[in-house]
Amino acid sequence: MPVEKQIVRNRANLVRHNYIEEMEKHLLAFEAAANAHDLSVHWIIDESALVDFVQNLMPKSRFNKVCFDFGKIPDGIKNDNSGLFQFVKIEDFNDNSAEYLFVEADYGIVENGSIALVNKRSGDVFNKVQKLVLLLNINNLVVKQSDLELVLALKQRENESFLPHDIKIITSPFHYVKNETFITSDDEKVNKNDVSVTILLYDNGITEIMENNVLRESLYCIQCGRCSEVCPVYKHTNGFTPIELVKHNSFYRNHLDQNIFKSTTLCGYCEEVCPIDIPLMDLLVAEMEMVNARTNKERNIDTMKIFAKRSKLNKMNGSFRRIFFLRKMYGKNKKIHNYYKTQNENFYSITKTSKE
Ligand code: SF4
Structure with a gap:
């Protein structure tokens, strides 16, 4: 392997090592930095706790309009037949069509408590809902923003099909835009409020892998x-x-x-x-x-x-x-x-x- 390539690999391994091997300390630092910017953070241990959290979040007993940009929606939510949820597809998303948007976050950045969303299907609608919930696996954080740049560059270099054409970094609550077609100085037609952002730090078995000194290296992925x-x-x-x-x-x-x-x-x-x-x-x-x-x-x-x-x-x-x-x-x-x-x-x- 060319020396230059090996140097990059060593650096990438070190970046992941620095986060994973001191994960607990970094998660606490991430939470403190996010809270300082009015992003609320919750710790979720497993899928059943995630389902409970989402159910308890719903303001109404029935027909809460929710939209998910997840690889896989948890069964307890997808198969709910109590009428609690009314699912809205991302492609059908219009103003006011959903009360909650749940998005699987790609990375968290410890040094500034921010979240990175990369190439999300919901990339065009995430500011058209007033409640945004971001699910972040606790192994998907990096210590510094410059570490994220390295990770994204490696993903692009190693897999040409991955081009980070849409990266959103969320550092604080941002403006809710009711109808972006009318973003002008005309206050009657523009309705802006802060979108409330909740971050769920999701364990889902990761701490169990952490306890195994050999397998924990799989979390560097x-x-x-x-x-x-x-x-x-x-x-x-x-x-x-x-x-x-x-x-x-x-x-x-x-x-x-x-x-x-x-x-x-x-x-x-x-x-x-x-x-x-x-x-x-x-x-x-x-x-x-x-x-x-x-x-x-x-x-x-x-x-x-x-x-x-x-x-x-x-x-x-x-x-x-x-x-x-x-x-x-x-x-x-x-x-x-x-x-x-x-x-x-x-x-x-x-x-x-x-x-x-
Ligand atoms: S283990 Fe992870 S980082 Fe390594 S090649 Fe596979 S997907 Fe990429």
Whole structure:
């Protein structure tokens, strides 16, 4: 790897290290800075607390108009059949069409207590609602604003499909604009008030990962998506990306326990491309060991034995052992099975093998 690229990676890793390793201190500093600018901050431990919070926020017992710009709306809200919510789609958003807009924030900046929204679908309407609630995962903060610039630059450089064309930094309550077509000096037609901004610091299992000295490095991730692009298993299954495999097993125990062994070949491509230098191989193996310790299933232990012998397996390329391995691992998934049958490369990264 070119020296210049490695220097950038080292710096990016340090930026994430500085925040994650002293997360508690930085979260308190973020809260104090945000409060100083009249942004209210609440700490939310998990999805059920999030659902409770949103329900209690509603002023009316029925038909509260809400709009969500979330990757996934929590089931407890989406499937609510009490009539508490009346959902408004972002594309149908007009003045007064929703009372609350909930947006998943991209980053928090500790030094000034501000929030960054990047390329949001709700980017054009977020000042047309009087109550804005921003959900921020507690690992998605950076200490300084200049750190955010590095993170965004890395996301853009490593993933050309990501262009930060719309970045909004929210540092304080801002003006509510009822109808921006009429933003003139004509007071009769312009209705401006402050939009109240509430920030929800969302744990959702992150502090649990923090307690694990190995897995906590997965929180350095900046969601650039590069590891998913190179993962041969993900390309064929469209299931879970390498970093998701590490994090989701910890978040949702048992949900993926059966899958992690079939969702990676430990080829090491993801680790090679990660701009933050996250040791994904070590994390995946650590996660597998945790799954084994939890489930103690004979089949998984066998699989671990196979992984442990990977350097030997590589020397046997094209031999019966390789065919055996493919059948055992991917016999039920024809796409992946056929893919590996046609590959002449090693199953596992040479770098990794040479370290053993
Ligand atoms: S783990 Fe994957 S998504 Fe996260 S920073 Fe590294 S390459 Fe990007």
